[in-house]
Amino acid sequence: MKMHVISRSNDLLAGFRLGGVVGTNVRNEKQLEDCLDLLLGDSDTGIILISKDIYEMGRDIIARKIRDRRLPLLITLE
Structure with missing residues (x-):
């Protein structure tokens, strides 16, 4: 699995x-x-790291996109 x-x-x-x-x-x-x-869309993506400012900017988009998904794991960076 890949990290991005x-x-x-x-x-x-x-x-x-x-x-x-x-x-x-x-x-x-x-x-x-x-x-x-x-x-x-890439089944090899296992972890997505997102900086806090990007997470706050796109919170609704992120929630909609990853709803009901087990993978990839989403981690917010402080």
């Missing part, structure tokens, strides 16, 4: 890339929704 990080911070994304985790820079709700659609 979603953030607006290039520094956060760079840090995770050093650890081998792929990341996506998201700036608005549309980009977040498109990113989640891609990740949720």
Whole structure:
């Protein structure tokens, strides 16, 4: 299973890339929704890490997309 990080911070994304985790820079709700659609469509995605600011921006989108799903596990980064 793969892990993916979603953030607006290039520094956060760079840090995770050093650890081998792929990341996506998201700036608005549309980009977040498109990113989640891609990740949720990939059965290899096991964990999605989302920065707190992105989670707060797209809380409704995230709740709608992951409702009734066991995987991937969604973790909010402080």
